Amino acid sequence: MVPPASPFEERLNLVRRMNALPLAAFNELVFALSPPPGLLPPPSAPQSDRVFALMEWAKGTDGCGLGQVIRALEMGSPWASQGQTSVYPEKLWNVPHGRNPFFTGRDAQLNKLHEILQKAGKAALSGMPGVGKTQLAIEYTYLCRDEYQHVFWVKAETDSELMASFVEIATLLNLPTLRQDDQSQIVKAVKRWLEQNDGWLLVADNADNLSMVQKHLPGAHQGRILFTTRDSATGQLQCIKVEKFKPEDGDGALLLLCRAKLLCQGANLDDAALEERELAKQIDREMDGLPLALDQAGAYIEEVPSSLAEYLQRYRQAGDQLRKRRGDLAPDHTSVTVTFNLAVKQIELQNPAAAQLVRACAFLSPDAIPEEIFTANPTVWEEPLRISLEGPVTFNNVFREVTRFSLLSRDVKKRLLGIHRLVQEVILDSLSADKKRFWAKRAVLAIEQVFPDPRARAAWNECERLLSQAKIAAKHIDRWKFRHNSAFNLLDNMQRYLGTMSRYAEAEQISMNAVRFLEDLENLNIQPLISSLLHLGDSYLKQAKFFEAKCTLEKAQKMSLHMLGDQHLLTANCFSFMGELSLRQGWLSEAEKLFSRALNVNVFGKNHAATAKTLSNLAVVIDRMGRPAEAESHARVALSIAKTELDPKDFLTAAILHTLGELLMNLGNYQEAEATMLRSLAIIEEQLGPEHSYKATGMINLALLHECRGNYPEAERLTRKALTMRIRIFGSCHPDVAQATNNLGLLMMKQSHFSEAKELFESALNLNKKILGSGHFEVALNMHNLAWACEELGEIAEAEELYNRSLRLHQAIYGEDQDHPDIARTLNNLGGLKMRLDKLEQAEALLREALAMEQRLFGPNNVALVEELLSLANLLLTLGNPVESEEFYERALKICTASLPLNHQHTRLAHIGLANSRRVQGKH
Secondary structure (H helix, E strand, C coil): CCCCCCHHHHHHHHHHHHHCCCHHHHHHHHHHHCCCCCCCCCCCCCHHHHHHHHHHHHHCCCCCCHHHHHHHHCCCCCCCCCCCCCCCCCCEECCCCCCCCCCCCCHHHHHHHHHHHHHHCEEEEECCCCCCHHHHHHHHHHHCHHHCCEEEEEECCCHHHHHHHHHHHHHHHCCHHHHCCCHHHHHHHHHHHHHHCEEEEEEEECCCCHHHHHCCCCCCCEEEEEEEECCCCCCCCCEEECCCCCHHHCHHHHHHHHHCCCCCCCCCHHHCCHHHHHHHHHHHHHCCCCHHHHHHHHHHHHHCCCCHHHHHHHHHHHHHHHHHCCCCCCCCCCCHHHHHHHHHHHHHHHCHHHHHHHHHHCCCCCCCEECHHHHCCHHHCCCCHHHHHCCHHHHHHHHHHHHHCCCEEEECCCCEEEECHHHHHHHHHHCCHHHHHHHHHHHHHHHHHHCCCCCCHHHHHHHHHHHHHHHHHHHHHHHHCCCCHHHHHHHHHHHHHHHHCCCHHHHHHHHHHHHHHHHHCCCCCHHHHHHHHHHHHHHHHHCCCHHHHHHHHHHHHHHHHHHCCCCCHHHHHHHHHHHHHHHHCCCHHHHHHHHHHHHCCCCCCCCCHHHHHHHHHHHHHHHHCCCHHHHHHHHHHHHHHHHHHCCCCCHHHHHHHHHHHHHHHHCCCHHHHHHHHHHHHHHHHHHHCCCCHHHHHHHHHHHHHHHHCCCHHHHHHHHHHHHHHHHHHHCCCCHHHHHHHHHHHHHHHHCCCHHHHHHHHHHHHHHHHHHHCCCCHHHHHHHHHHHHHHHHCCCHHHHHHHHHHHHHHHHHHHCCCCCCHHHHHHHHHHHHHHHHCCCHHHHHHHHHHHHHHHHHHHCCCCHHHHHHHHHHHHHHHHCCCHHHHHHHHHHHHHHHHHHCCCCCHHHHHHHHHHHHHHHHCCCC
16 A cells, blocks of 8 residues: 655646646636636746646635645546546656766667567667666667657666556556555556557666566557666567677777767767877776766766876776765766675675675686686585585576676576676675685685696697686785695696797796795795796796896706706706707807706606707707707607607607708708608697797798798798797797898898898897897897898998908807808808909908818708809809819709709809800810
């Protein structure tokens, strides 16, 4: 039963009824009541003014009394309500909200909503709190008001609010049941009216209990009904899911700028200044595209006032305070904090386990939460959530309660949950430090249970699927200083996986976390600590952070020698990593010593995977030192061990094949080199995927092989692809990027694109100087190549200076009296330049020295000698020594015929040179 209407309500209803009368009916009422002449305004005046004057007279001492007015209206006059017929104006409208001048976007959803309503008669807008369901419904009512005879709005959050809304509609419709005390009769009367009339739209706002709301609405009707609800399960209702704004669309940034009055209504995002546009996009990302939060931020910026940059800084420093502050000029919306806290409290009243599930998700990565984090080991979680997770039915019941309020989403096929970032923030704002620590620990334990050991190749896909959650767990471990075994197991598996995947910057952060973890323990666990230091040092090394790598690896080596001795596997690993560091920095003699020390650690014997890896690395060093045959021998032994001890598709096998392929190419064995390189690339792509640094390195070497064979277009394609890949993996400031840039320059030289080549060499040189320092062998190579480009461009003086600087640097690195291919190459090119300068005696001395060095390095019939043989033969012919020139041309042609294609540039040059030397001698 409802209480009787108050005098105020009776007068208000009476005024509304008289305002709703047609003009003729109102004039008849005035005639019947007989107010004094001239008391009322003329009929041309607004009817509301005339009603006011009549009411003032009727309730006065000289008037007829309000009771007489009511009786006159109910006497069966032509204008009175008869049976269920009501008197109402041409259009009825009770939407309690004005049109939102800042409403942004949603065009596709508005069109879809209109289409559904016209076809099906009913539709639902579903979504999380604050996502803009009500604002979308308001905008629709204003856009389409001319298409409906009447528009009604009911508040449907609770049964009492719904009843009150029906009473209001009954008043608008002037239904006779209005005076009845039984609200159910009022509802029935409104339902009958809706069933018997058409052309109306009814919006049921906040209809989170759809079954409760729908039982009060007509089943068969001629109007349209629109529901807004947080419930994602809408049954037979066609539902439009209202989502947060997508950052790429720019709608969130535009809403913020308009609400803050930094853009005029109707403006486009591009109308904003570039700086404001970018700041607005940043704030949009901070708010995760939630319209309520963006509106709230805009209100704050307008009212304080403050700039976008100031707001962004304040939000990052004190977001919990700003999330609570709604603003004085926007009383119709609650704040983000109030909105989400109320939703969580409502869930807790219905199902405490569901509320715990939401809180747990606040401590996970929001976008893709695998359900197995909860279901794999429910004992991690406390009651009542633990009990609810033990069976699929009870778990689904928990999730059903959460989805009723759209605080979590669920991808049933992928078995993933999702939660909005601001829901997480509000939950975190509401918890004490002790509670945060409690939930963070539970999250770490649950994630550790499901994150697999990455040493098994089959686990990599699952590692990647769970990685975003593991990263959040790592932050919890670091923040709360969790020091239990599960925490370290998770960090250790993460650093192994990220290192394997060449994600070195991410691996660095996790390894630093692991080292801090282990160093904090009261009882030092030495072996895991050394292992984590090696992981950290390796991540530094791969990112060319050589100083940090040196400090970290030296620390690990010192610790391992002191605590474990020189015959422990970890000590051998320390030597190997220090050897890699020395190799990358060009300290070849030191690298050879370190790799040799690693090989002398006899822990598992000579036929062990670690031995194979070290032999392969040693082979690279020895090749760089100019001992190619010895290097090949080491690489073949390493491959033999790998075939015995490793899976044929293990990525270490691929790395050894890669090394052997490079050595075979340098030795001129192109056919076997290509087969070996292709085997390596196939394993890498199958095991490590298409975007791994090892694949980029493999493509670089395969490109070099194509270059050696004269297939420059294919070599260029592979090099450009590898360069792009390396930039994606490492960023633009990395030695591997410089190497690929240098190689691309060499290809431009071979194709006579000298200006482009010079630019590429300069870029590589500057990059390597910055990263490696001016004394590195890569810098010497870049100088040599830049000198070559300058020479071809006619910049002779600059070329000569660069060649000499490159030669001096090479000799400083490898030893002035040492043979090395890079020294021989520089001597040969400097000799060629002296020929251009007509300094023929100097040229001859340099070219003979280069050829002799190459022969000592590679033997008399190696393809590596071809360039030196041709250069010296050309000079001798110029000097008038055709006999010796013919001898060198014949040697060059013999090597080319055995090792290179018939159309190779060197082969053609050897043929032409040999013909010229013979013609000079009169041989035909």
